Amino acid sequence: xxxxxxxxxxxxxxxxTSFLEVRDxxxxxxxxxxxxxxxxxxxxxxxxxxxMGIVGESGSGKSVTSQAILGLHNSTRAQVSGQIWLxxxxxxxxxxxxxxxxxxxxxxxxxxxxxxxxxxxxTIGDQIVEAYRVHNKVSKDVAKKRxxxxxDRVGIPNAAKRVDDYPHQFSxxxxxxxxxxxxxxxxxxxxIADEPTTALDVTVQAQILxxxxxxxxxxxxxxxLITHDLGVxxxxxxxxxxxxxxxxxEQGSVRxxxxxxxxxxxxxxxxxxxxxxxxxKGRLDxxxxxxxxxxxxxxxxxxxxxxxxxxxxxxxCVTDRPDLTPVSDTHRVRCHIPAEQSQRIWLNExxxxx
Amino acid sequence: MTITTSxxxxxxxxxxxxxxxxxxxxxxxxxxxxxxxxxRQVGAVKAVDGITFDIANGETLGLVGESGCGxxxxxxxxxxxxxxxxxxxxxxxxxxxGYSRSQMRPxxxxxxxxxxxxxxxxxxRHTxxxxxxxxxxxxxxxxxxxIKTRVQGLLERVGLNPEHYNRYPHEFSGGQRQRIxxxxxxxxxxKLIICDEPVSALDVSIQAQVVNLLEDLQSxxxxxxxxxxxxxxxxxxxxxxxxxxxxxxxxxxxxxxxLYSQPRHPYTHSLLSAVPLPDPDSGSRRERILLTGxxxxxxxxxxxxxxxxxxxxxxDRCKVEVPLVREISAGHQIACHFPEDRPVxxxxxxxxxxxxxxxxxxxxxxxxxxxARGGAVTGENIAHETELGWQKRQD
Ligand SMILES: Nc1ncnc2c1ncn2[C@@H]1O[C@H](COP(=O)(O)OP(=O)(O)OP(=O)(O)O)[C@@H](O)[C@H]1O
Ligand SMILES: Nc1ncnc2c1ncn2[C@@H]1O[C@H](COP(=O)(O)OP(=O)(O)O)[C@@H](O)[C@H]1O
Ligand code: SF4
Ligand code: SF4
Ligand SMILES: [Mg+2]
Ligand SMILES: [Mg+2]
Numbered sequence: 001x002x003x004x005x006x007x008x009x010x011x012x013x014x015x016x017t018s019f020l021e022v023r024d025x026x027x028x029x030x031x032x033x034x035x036x037x038x039x040x041x042x043x044x045x046x047x048x049x050x051x052m053g054i055v056g057e058s059g060s061g062k063s064v065t066s067q068a069i070l071g072l073h074n075s076t077r078a079q080v081s082g083q084i085w086l087x088x089x090x091x092x093x094x095x096x097x098x099x100x101x102x103x104x105x106x107x108x109x110x111x112x113x114x115x116x117x118x119x120x121x122x123t124i125g126d127q128i129v130e131a132y133r134v135h136n137k138v139s140k141d142v143a144k145k146r147x148x149x150x151x152d153r154v155g156i157p158n159a160a161k162r163v164d165d166y167p168h169q170f171s172x173x174x175x176x177x178x179x180x181x182x183x184x185x186x187x188x189x190x191x192i193a194d195e196p197t198t199a200l201d202v203t204v205q206a207q208i209l210x211x212x213x214x215x216x217x218x219x220x221x222x223x224x225l226i227t228h229d230l231g232v233x234x235x236x237x238x239x240x241x242x243x244x245x246x247x248x249x250e251q252g253s254v255r256x257x258x259x260x261x262x263x264x265x266x267x268x269x270x271x272x273x274x275x276x277x278x279x280x281k282g283r284l285d286x287x288x289x290x291x292x293x294x295x296x297x298x299x300x301x302x303x304x305x306x307x308x309x310x311x312x313x314x315x316x317c318v319t320d321r322p323d324l325t326p327v328s329d330t331h332r333v334r335c336h337i338p339a340e341q342s343q344r345i346w347l348n349e350x351x352x353x354x
Numbered sequence: 355m356t357i358t359t360s361x362x363x364x365x366x367x368x369x370x371x372x373x374x375x376x377x378x379x380x381x382x383x384x385x386x387x388x389x390x391x392x393x394r395q396v397g398a399v400k401a402v403d404g405i406t407f408d409i410a411n412g413e414t415l416g417l418v419g420e421s422g423c424g425x426x427x428x429x430x431x432x433x434x435x436x437x438x439x440x441x442x443x444x445x446x447x448x449x450x451x452g453y454s455r456s457q458m459r460p461x462x463x464x465x466x467x468x469x470x471x472x473x474x475x476x477x478x479r480h481t482x483x484x485x486x487x488x489x490x491x492x493x494x495x496x497x498x499x500x501i502k503t504r505v506q507g508l509l510e511r512v513g514l515n516p517e518h519y520n521r522y523p524h525e526f527s528g529g530q531r532q533r534i535x536x537x538x539x540x541x542x543x544x545k546l547i548i549c550d551e552p553v554s555a556l557d558v559s560i561q562a563q564v565v566n567l568l569e570d571l572q573s574x575x576x577x578x579x580x581x582x583x584x585x586x587x588x589x590x591x592x593x594x595x596x597x598x599x600x601x602x603x604x605x606x607x608x609x610x611x612x613l614y615s616q617p618r619h620p621y622t623h624s625l626l627s628a629v630p631l632p633d634p635d636s637g638s639r640r641e642r643i644l645l646t647g648x649x650x651x652x653x654x655x656x657x658x659x660x661x662x663x664x665x666x667x668x669x670d671r672c673k674v675e676v677p678l679v680r681e682i683s684a685g686h687q688i689a690c691h692f693p694e695d696r697p698v699x700x701x702x703x704x705x706x707x708x709x710x711x712x713x714x715x716x717x718x719x720x721x722x723x724x725x726a727r728g729g730a731v732t733g734e735n736i737a738h739e740t741e742l743g744w745q746k747r748q749d
Pocket of ligand 2: 029031037038052056058059060061063064065069077126294
């Protein structure tokens, strides 16, 4: 079992113990309408060889978090605070010149839409060669050999020939493989995958997830997998962070979150999706309402306007922000419902009806 | 309902002549042309290649399959937004295959469409009132005041605030926009709505809201749905019967419970086994079938069984002989020479791999890509969509 969370994470002065430690991360965008609090006090840890799944609805701050780790936020438009420790090195506050050598080398990113992140006018090979040579002083020929090797490794048939093709000559699944090849060409220790399979069919998604699993074993990389698909998280994550309205509302091992979730939003996600592995339900149980605006967050618990369990707590839900509170060594929950009561609700009322 | 079955020559599929919609051997091929002055056809995208099925009143037929297998094209061709290449579409007793635009106009009240993308499917310059009221205006029988009353009633029915009559689409969230699309589609109380990925762009929690709405409207008004989606769990939830498509053809069609608990086609098995389950321990209990490669090009579909290049059960016969659609038990049709018997989600946790592509297959794929690149793929203009306030195609 990996230790995802420990209470020292909130103490900014303690030295980092994990490969990646995000501590109390805040990302705020000043806009004409007000301050957009996209990420509001997020902490988590990822060890090498482990996968952290981040789930949540669109707009919950998943991508902004990954951009912060990669140092992609423009300091004139985004305010980033907190700490991001990568292998003992603090990234928040570094200039883009200082971050750039790490990006693509120590940490790399796979995006949702491979077509818009590959340059249409350059061959696949040129783009991988370029990515390799930024961090490795080798000749073009050596880099091209490396590119072919990587394409072959991610399962592109005929790699020596396809290396000279352009992105539009590849199918969606193959482009995603190319993105993975490019991300892995410099053996990054941290791989951030933002919805890497969302645009793909289930059959191709299964191939890509398999590939990521194999490569993780081979390179012992830490992976952050961002997705809104709970099935994908259950399949490949070791630990899970559920985000809502820019903050973590539940964190734990994948078994904590899927077998004993304790937060009404997580319950809502699990209850609203139809499941192939359970009997068909007469009716789905949606979460009522819509996600909050990150400019005017509701008072009290951010989820309270949509929470059907509010009545069991009372006024605190709309007046006090709940803290992310440990309920076990690995599991943390942000909700006013006492832990024993929420365990009972899950076991007796929810789990039987999924 | 009593179902009289008859068998059309050439297919082993029993048909229901009393069905609301009968689709017979429907094909839609998009020609690929080369040359600027003298266009000559050098090939065709066989997007839909001979599909046959029925839909009864008030029934939901799910249409699933990988991206590009022809689901949307099938839906649009049935709605006559695309001209069928061959085959027949019989709606409400009338063969509408050759109907002109003006012949279709009165039928638009009975057959509607809902599209995937709630962001591009509504005209950003029109108010919600204009969008939802458009079907009434096209009909031309109601006064403006009556239209407003009706539209406000519809907005309320789909869970929107009737006061928002004068707002513009950008002021609504994705789920709310999809409700606007639903309100427009049900305005004239259609008998059939073709839903093309109506919830795919929505977050899970919002997806469930829209799925429940569609189900409520169905039981209230007796609407039949064609529900196109690639999410197999959502399709299982909403459908009475499900058709699995691959490269323009129906591989398997059965009632929902049969299709999900006793699928017989190897392709259905591989699709189901690829769905990730929200249960961390399921991986060790499940058998997984990993398909290699991607969908072959519909320009030159494989010979024999179109699935043979990726099928782990393929034998020599599959490469040369097209498996005819046949009924293997009441209402359960498949197109396969060697139906699968194993239970779905089988024991063991082992992985079965599909065949690796041969060099010839790779070369053929490359040829198709060249063809598709060199030749212009002629799109069809779908002018009558705008007339209905239906949106432009976005793929
Ligand atoms: N106007 C057109 N001209 C040429 N080819 C087309 C046209 N429209 C669709 N196609 C092709 O027809 C095939 C089927 O397309 P269709 O849009 O029906 O797929 P789909 O099953 O709906 O896929 P998705 O799940 O991605 O929506 C594809 O190969 C597509 O590229
Ligand atoms: N450059 C920006 N300026 C203002 N707001 C932004 C910017 N980038 C993201 N946001 C806002 O931050 C929130 C979280 O966005 P994001 O992390 O992309 O969500 P997701 O969880 O879907 O990945 C959203 O409300 C989004 O609109
Ligand atoms: S704190 Fe209250 S409103 Fe928030 S999730 Fe818990 S019960 Fe619901
Ligand atoms: S006919 Fe042959 S190739 Fe086609 S699905 Fe059946 S076993 Fe597979
Ligand atoms: Mg995102
Ligand atoms: Mg489609």
